[in-house]
Amino acid sequence: MTRSGPSRDVRADAVTDHRIVLVATAAATLAVTIYTSLQGCLLSGCPAVHGGGVGVWATVGAAVVAPVVMLSAVHLLRPERYGYLARCLSVVAIAVGAALTLAAARAVLAAILAPDAVAPTSIGEYVSAAVAAACAVGLGLVQVDVARRIRHAEREQSIAQARAAGLVAELQEEELRLRYELAETIHGSVQGTFVVMEARLRHLALSTAHADAGVAGELHAVADQLQRLREKELRALSGRLYPVDLERGLAPAVRALVVRLPPSVAVTAPDDAVFSAFESRLSHEARVLVVRVIEDALSNALRHGSADHVVISARESGGILLIVVGNNGSAPPATPALSGLARLRRRAQVLGGELVLETLHGGRSRTGARLKLTLPLSAESAGDAAASASATAAPHTPPPAP
Ligand SMILES: Nc1ncnc2c1ncn2[C@@H]1O[C@H](COP(=O)(O)OP(=O)(O)OP(=O)(O)O)[C@@H](O)[C@H]1O
Numbered sequence: 001m002t003r004s005g006p007s008r009d010v011r012a013d014a015v016t017d018h019r020i021v022l023v024a025t026a027a028a029t030l031a032v033t034i035y036t037s038l039q040g041c042l043l044s045g046c047p048a049v050h051g052g053g054v055g056v057w058a059t060v061g062a063a064v065v066a067p068v069v070m071l072s073a074v075h076l077l078r079p080e081r082y083g084y085l086a087r088c089l090s091v092v093a094i095a096v097g098a099a100l101t102l103a104a105a106r107a108v109l110a111a112i113l114a115p116d117a118v119a120p121t122s123i124g125e126y127v128s129a130a131v132a133a134a135c136a137v138g139l140g141l142v143q144v145d146v147a148r149r150i151r152h153a154e155r156e157q158s159i160a161q162a163r164a165a166g167l168v169a170e171l172q173e174e175e176l177r178l179r180y181e182l183a184e185t186i187h188g189s190v191q192g193t194f195v196v197m198e199a200r201l202r203h204l205a206l207s208t209a210h211a212d213a214g215v216a217g218e219l220h221a222v223a224d225q226l227q228r229l230r231e232k233e234l235r236a237l238s239g240r241l242y243p244v245d246l247e248r249g250l251a252p253a254v255r256a257l258v259v260r261l262p263p264s265v266a267v268t269a270p271d272d273a274v275f276s277a278f279e280s281r282l283s284h285e286a287r288v289l290v291v292r293v294i295e296d297a298l299s300n301a302l303r304h305g306s307a308d309h310v311v312i313s314a315r316e317s318g319g320i321l322l323i324v325v326g327n328n329g330s331a332p333p334a335t336p337a338l339s340g341l342a343r344l345r346r347r348a349q350v351l352g353g354e355l356v357l358e359t360l361h362g363g364r365s366r367t368g369a370r371l372k373l374t375l376p377l378s379a380e381s382a383g384d385a386a387a388s389a390s391a392t393a394a395p396h397t398p399p400p401a402p
């Protein structure tokens with residue numbers, strides 16, 4: 001499996017190279033043949049016509065046979081496979097062979113077609129034929145070298161692009177890991193420290209209450225401030241860094257978003273089993289994106305739509321995950337100025353998906369908004385492999401969702 005790809009490439013490259021040599025050599029030979037024929041006719045009044053019409057046919061026949069034999073030799077020898085020295089030797093051999101073939105073909109054809117005519121022999125003509133043949137084959141080999149260099153550069157470029165994409169993915173994974181650790185630290189240690197400080201302040205306030213009620217009140221006020229900071233700011237900061245409960249899976253993370261909503265808003269969300277059916281086939285980044293999209297859709301439903309009913313649905317179709325968050329509030333404007341959704345859409349597109357905000361027509365002139373996220377799902381085995389690879393490579397990465 002691992003060897004068939006590269007070896008198939010090598011074979012395909014060899015076939016392409018050989019085709020380039022043959023085509024370039026044939027084109028150059030044709031051009032040289034036409035050029036020399038025209039030149040001969042124009043300058044010397046068709047010297048090939050010695051011996052009448054039959055002599056012309058011997059010359060033309062030889063001019064056809066020699067290139068055909070030369071191209072056959074190129075096809076058999078495949079000089080593009082060799083190094084510099086072997087190439088030079090094969091070019092010389094093919095060129096000499098072409099000149100000899102030309103001479104032999106001319107002699108044989110003249111003997112057959114006009115046995116009584118005296119065929120003129122010119123060494124210079126055969127030497128120039130050999131040089132022309134060498135140039136034609138040499139041109140074909142130069143073309144192959146150029147094609148190989150272009151191919152090599154293209155492959156290097158695609159390897160570099162794949163490497164860069166891999167590095168970006170690693171960076172993103174590292175960023176998520178750091179965010180998760182920071183969120184955990186804020187949620188755990190920092191909040192814990194705040195709780196201890198509050199308790200100590202309240203204890204101090206109690207012990208100083210009988211001596212100085214003012215100081216005790218001040219200490220209580222500072223403790224209350226710390227409590228507000230811990231409950232609101234720190235929790236919000238932690239949630240912004242990494243979706244709450246996502247390390248336990250998509251379903252708990254979505255539940256954590258839903259429970260924050262006021263009781264006046266009814267939310268219908270898929271069962272845990274629906275999420276667990278596909279979440280192992282989503283990358284870590286894609287899972288974070290799903291939560292962020294649902295989070296923004298819920299907040300938009302309240303802020304912009306004033307909705308009181310939100311329906312979250314998730315399903316897979318043909319390897320594509322479709323998450324839809326619909327609400328019964330007011331419809332979005334025809335051309336909304338996207339802000340948070342634009343950022344989320346860019347992230348979806350980077351992952352090969354799409355994010356669309358639509359007007360929801362609920363019948364009987366009821367409207368609302370619908371946010372649709374599509375994301376490609378990896379094959380089951382690939383997801384498992386990626387999960388186990390990342391678990392080995394980064395032991396601190398949040399555990400993949402169940
Ligand atoms: N559920 C919705 N109901 C009605 N209009 C919506 C809804 N969701 C989005 N919109 C419209 O789309 C616009 C863009 O939404 P988007 O979430 O991108 O930005 P935002 O909510 O205004 O700002 P941000 O998300 O950065 O806080 C909104 O200003 C609003 O006009």
Ligand SMILES: [Mg+2]
Pocket residue numbers: 296299300340341
């Ligand atoms: Mg928004």
